[in-house]
Amino acid sequence: MLIASIFIPLIGALVLSVCKFRSRKTLYGCVIILEAVCAAILVYMFAVKFSDSVTVWSIAENMKISFTPDTLGRLMGLIAGCGWLLASVFSAVYMKHETKEKSFCAFMLLSQAFCLGVMFADNLISMYIMFEATTLCSMPLVLHNRKKESVRAAMSYLFYSVGGAFLALLGIVFIYKTCPELAFNIGGNITGEVADSALVGVLLTVIGFGAKAGMFPLHAWLPSAHPVAPAPASALLSGLITKSGVVAIIRVIFFVFGADNLRGTWGQTVLLSLALVTVLMGSVLAYSEKDLKKRLAYSSVSQISYVLTGLFVLSGTALTGAVLQIVFHAAVKIGLFLCAGALIYITGKTGVDDYIGAGKKYPVIMWCFTLLSLSLIGIPPFGGFFSKWYISIGALESLSGAMGYIVPVILLVSALFTTGYLLPIPIKGFFPGDAADEKLLKREKEPLGFVLPLIILAAFVLLGGLLQGAVIPMISGISAAVM
Amino acid sequence: MHASLLTIPVFLPIVMGFFGYLIKFKSEKLRRLYYSAVICATSIFVWILILRVDGGTFTLLRFTDYLEFSLRFDGAGKVFAGLSSALWPLTMVYAFDYMGHEKHKGMFWCFFTVSFGVTMGIAMASNLLTMYLFYEMLTLATIPLVIHGMNRESYHAGRKYMIYSFGGAAFAFIALAFLISIGLADFSYGGMLHNYFGNKDVILMLYTVAFIGFGVKAAIFPLHGWLPTASIAPTPVTALLHSVAVVKAGAFAVIRLTYYTFGTEVLRGTWAQYFVLCLTALTIVYGSAKALKQNHFKRRLAYSTVANLSYILFAIALMNESGLLAAMFHMVSHSFIKIVAFFAAGAVLHYTGKQYVRELEGIGQRMPVTFASFTVSALALTGIPPLNGFASKWYILTAATEDGNIWTYIGMAALIISALLTAIYMFSIVIKAYFPRKNKDQCQGVKEAGALMTVPMVLISLCSIVMGLFAGDLFELIAKVVLG
Numbered sequence: 001m002l003i004a005s006i007f008i009p010l011i012g013a014l015v016l017s018v019c020k021f022r023s024r025k026t027l028y029g030c031v032i033i034l035e036a037v038c039a040a041i042l043v044y045m046f047a048v049k050f051s052d053s054v055t056v057w058s059i060a061e062n063m064k065i066s067f068t069p070d071t072l073g074r075l076m077g078l079i080a081g082c083g084w085l086l087a088s089v090f091s092a093v094y095m096k097h098e099t100k101e102k103s104f105c106a107f108m109l110l111s112q113a114f115c116l117g118v119m120f121a122d123n124l125i126s127m128y129i130m131f132e133a134t135t136l137c138s139m140p141l142v143l144h145n146r147k148k149e150s151v152r153a154a155m156s157y158l159f160y161s162v163g164g165a166f167l168a169l170l171g172i173v174f175i176y177k178t179c180p181e182l183a184f185n186i187g188g189n190i191t192g193e194v195a196d197s198a199l200v201g202v203l204l205t206v207i208g209f210g211a212k213a214g215m216f217p218l219h220a221w222l223p224s225a226h227p228v229a230p231a232p233a234s235a236l237l238s239g240l241i242t243k244s245g246v247v248a249i250i251r252v253i254f255f256v257f258g259a260d261n262l263r264g265t266w267g268q269t270v271l272l273s274l275a276l277v278t279v280l281m282g283s284v285l286a287y288s289e290k291d292l293k294k295r296l297a298y299s300s301v302s303q304i305s306y307v308l309t310g311l312f313v314l315s316g317t318a319l320t321g322a323v324l325q326i327v328f329h330a331a332v333k334i335g336l337f338l339c340a341g342a343l344i345y346i347t348g349k350t351g352v353d354d355y356i357g358a359g360k361k362y363p364v365i366m367w368c369f370t371l372l373s374l375s376l377i378g379i380p381p382f383g384g385f386f387s388k389w390y391i392s393i394g395a396l397e398s399l400s401g402a403m404g405y406i407v408p409v410i411l412l413v414s415a416l417f418t419t420g421y422l423l424p425i426p427i428k429g430f431f432p433g434d435a436a437d438e439k440l441l442k443r444e445k446e447p448l449g450f451v452l453p454l455i456i457l458a459a460f461v462l463l464g465g466l467l468q469g470a471v472i473p474m475i476s477g478i479s480a481a482v483m
Numbered sequence: 484m485h486a487s488l489l490t491i492p493v494f495l496p497i498v499m500g501f502f503g504y505l506i507k508f509k510s511e512k513l514r515r516l517y518y519s520a521v522i523c524a525t526s527i528f529v530w531i532l533i534l535r536v537d538g539g540t541f542t543l544l545r546f547t548d549y550l551e552f553s554l555r556f557d558g559a560g561k562v563f564a565g566l567s568s569a570l571w572p573l574t575m576v577y578a579f580d581y582m583g584h585e586k587h588k589g590m591f592w593c594f595f596t597v598s599f600g601v602t603m604g605i606a607m608a609s610n611l612l613t614m615y616l617f618y619e620m621l622t623l624a625t626i627p628l629v630i631h632g633m634n635r636e637s638y639h640a641g642r643k644y645m646i647y648s649f650g651g652a653a654f655a656f657i658a659l660a661f662l663i664s665i666g667l668a669d670f671s672y673g674g675m676l677h678n679y680f681g682n683k684d685v686i687l688m689l690y691t692v693a694f695i696g697f698g699v700k701a702a703i704f705p706l707h708g709w710l711p712t713a714s715i716a717p718t719p720v721t722a723l724l725h726s727v728a729v730v731k732a733g734a735f736a737v738i739r740l741t742y743y744t745f746g747t748e749v750l751r752g753t754w755a756q757y758f759v760l761c762l763t764a765l766t767i768v769y770g771s772a773k774a775l776k777q778n779h780f781k782r783r784l785a786y787s788t789v790a791n792l793s794y795i796l797f798a799i800a801l802m803n804e805s806g807l808l809a810a811m812f813h814m815v816s817h818s819f820i821k822i823v824a825f826f827a828a829g830a831v832l833h834y835t836g837k838q839y840v841r842e843l844e845g846i847g848q849r850m851p852v853t854f855a856s857f858t859v860s861a862l863a864l865t866g867i868p869p870l871n872g873f874a875s876k877w878y879i880l881t882a883a884t885e886d887g888n889i890w891t892y893i894g895m896a897a898l899i900i901s902a903l904l905t906a907i908y909m910f911s912i913v914i915k916a917y918f919p920r921k922n923k924d925q926c927q928g929v930k931e932a933g934a935l936m937t938v939p940m941v942l943i944s945l946c947s948i949v950m951g952l953f954a955g956d957l958f959e960l961i962a963k964v965v966l967g
Binding site for chain 2: 057058059060061063065125128129132133136139140143145146147148151154155158159162163166167169170173174176177197
């Protein structure tokens with residue numbers, strides 16, 4: 001079952017790259033069927049709490065490639081499966097404007113396989129292997145259109161990620177010195193005194209894996225790499241592949257090092273400060289950005305660091321908030337990038353001020369954009385509100401001193417900026433004013449392939465918020481299993 | 484098997500190599516047949532000896548009571564000899580194609596074969612004096628290969644190579660002379676200075692001088708200059724000699740010096756150790772940074788070799804058992820990785836005449852097999868798991884944490900910085916090759932290399948993959964062979 005979920009996209013990609021397809025329809029038919037099967041397996045695994053472990057290969061005694069889906073892994077797998085399915089439906093229409101669709105689909109499937117590998121890995125070495133493979137296979141998505149700036153962006157993506165991974169490797173070696181057990185166990189593997197070198201190791205590892213999650217100081221690649229990719233790929237990169245970095249950080253802190261060993265040390269303060277700097281910086285930069293996809297990318301930088309803030313607080317409540325934020329940010333950011341892609345596809349314009357009056361012509365897209373934005377800002381009753389609520393409460397409860405207040409304040413200020421950079425787009429879209437020349441936008445039908453994933457995602461963030469009575473216990477169950 | 488048989492793999496290629504130079508072959512085919520017979524026979528013989536020979540010493544010449552010219556095959560030597568003799572025949576196959584249109588074939592094949600024997604001599608030398616003799620011979624035997632082009636540039640490269648190598652050996656000779664004065668013994672793990680109670684600083688000074696001296700062949704900063712210049716030589720030479728045999732002979736000599744002559748007991752924790760650790764860390768970063776700056780394909784790889792050799796030297800300078808094993812492991816894996824990269828560069832040069840990285844846009848689809856191999860090599864060199872380069876990095880890093888102090892941490896940082904630089908200079912080639920920018924494709928009409936080139940490349944890169952997947956077993960095997 002577990003193997004199938006990883007190998008279906010992997011083998012699918014290989015078969016895809018060998019086969020010749022007569023039309024795009026058959027190509028995307030195959031891709032969507034593959035994704036659907038994979039998503040179905042992941043849903044099933046989530047539903048029945050599937051937890052058998054599999055060892056694929058043993059490189060050396062303490063270097064095994066093995067996978068075990070735990071509660072966190074199953075949740076992440078579920079999100080990833082659904083996200084990739086929606087993105088592939090979307091790309092069936094969107095990619096009409098692009099060339100080399102086969103290689104795009106193949107690399108999309110490959111990065112899914114390895115991204116799932118990161119989520120399901122049950123020791124640091126396998127996770128590291130999968131992490132590197134994800135980077136390598138998602139890099140071609142970024143340079144898909146082969147323009148000068150995309151190749152440049154892809155390279156910086158690759159080098160930041162690989163460099164981050166090396167930093168993480170250095171950290172892992174330091175952790176390994178204190179604790180030769182690299183398998184994931186709840187509560188960590190370190191018993192007894194924690195050496196300073198292990199703490200440094202954790203910092204290095206977190207900062208290294210944080211490169212993928214766009215954490216300061218290794219964030220610079222993200223705003224250049226995500227926007228140049230085709231829209232479905234940017235959606236996946238921002239919504240899900242960045243989350244592989246987040247999962248890696250969760251694994252290192254909670255499953256290898258142990259949250260108790262980090263709590264109250266200077267390491268925690270350093271990490272929290274880095275995350276908060278990123279939150280604020282991302283929002284401010286997004287506010288001052290004029291290109292729609294770039295703005296969304298900066299927004300990702302900021303929003304993913306909400307998750308990291310929640311993690312670094314190291315309390316159950318904040319962790320619940322962080323997991324909620326993972327789920328809702330994934331849905332929202334995939335949705336927003338798909339909206340952006342749909343708008344760019346239909347209008348051919350990329351600036352944030354180019355969509356004046358778009359609300360009347362493309363109502364579904366604009367409505368979805370509005371709903372998703374509201375969730376990202378954190379307005380109740382949308383899902384995004386609850387994640388921020390829990391992170392702030394967790395910080396107030398468990399952080400001592402000034403930090404406890406700084407966290408909620410920064411999150412609030414950043415939410416203000418989020419309002420500032422997201423809402424003007426639908427506002428101008430629905431209320432163009434007299435000055436606007438509405439003829440600039442073509443009147444075109446919104447294709448079903450665009451509308452369907454968007455509606456599903458918007459409905460999800462709304463329902464997720466409304467049904468919080470059911471969602472919150474489930475998520476806090478997961479966070480309880482991690483702590 | 485008796486130790487006297489050790490003379491065969493050493494002297495068979497030397498004698499037959501020169502003999503082949505004297506014969507007038509009727510056709511190119513006959514010459515190839517002759518040399519491939521010699522090289523393959525030697526290789527097979529080496530492997531038989533690896534499996535069957537016991538630890539006996541065979542003395543060829545006795546100058547005085549102390550000074551003997553003698554051969555012995557121990558664990559470390561077996562690893563080095565096995566490595567070289569596995570790659571020599573494959574390079575020979577590659578050279579059949581590559582050297583097809585070159586002049587002076589007789590000279591090339593003669594010295595190519597002779598240097599095989601000399602390299603075996605270094606691996607099988609039983610004491611420092613014998614190793615030193617073979618070491619000098621290796622320089623002599625490879626100079627004709629470097630100046631093969633016989634133009635101004637290659638003479639310049641040859642002269643530079645000669646001056647650096649002999650100069651380095653002269654440094655090493657100082658230590659040799661001292662060791663002779665206190666009674667030179669055979670190599671033995673742990674060193675031979677147990678009974679020396681003189682001034683310790685003298686020993687450390689001599690060690691440092693000798694390290695740098697032998698380090699010249701392993702291209703240690705600031706004496707690395709000959710290696711990138713020597714990349715003017717034909718590709719089989721740069722691939723085999725300047726990334727496997729000659730430079731690894733330098734690293735191997737440093738292993739002999741550190742673990743088998745001076746002994747780590749004496750050296751560990753002294754300024755001499757810290758000095759060489761710093762020097763290797765510096766070389767690692769310097770080599771990778773220079774590789775990044777190079778636009779010339781082969782020179783970029785040559786600078787990459789400079790950095791990677793210092794990975795080995797760094798591991799050696801850790802002066803613990805895991806350091807030695809990690810050094811051996813990286814010696815093996817780097818050989819398999821870098822030779823493929825050079826083969827690919829050579830195939831491009833031979834079939835398209837392209838020498839510079841910027842000319843390679845879009846070549847990946849035109850030479851699929853060559854560049855698939857090159858990609859494997861790039862991934863492995865960068866240290867992407869589960870390839871062998873990752874395992875060697877892992878072993879070096881864990882060995883470095885063993886007695887962690889500030890100097891080893893500096894080295895580890897250097898290793899990580901260099902890994903990132905490696906990613907940049909290797910992947911930028913791979914990306915250019917496979918993903919040409921719009922309208923920048925420069926490789927229309929380029930054809931795949933011939934089978935004589937692609938088969939060795941594919942075989943060796945498969946070895947890299949297999950070595951990566953069985954890294955644990957390989958490491959244990961090396962540990963068993965080296966430590967007995």
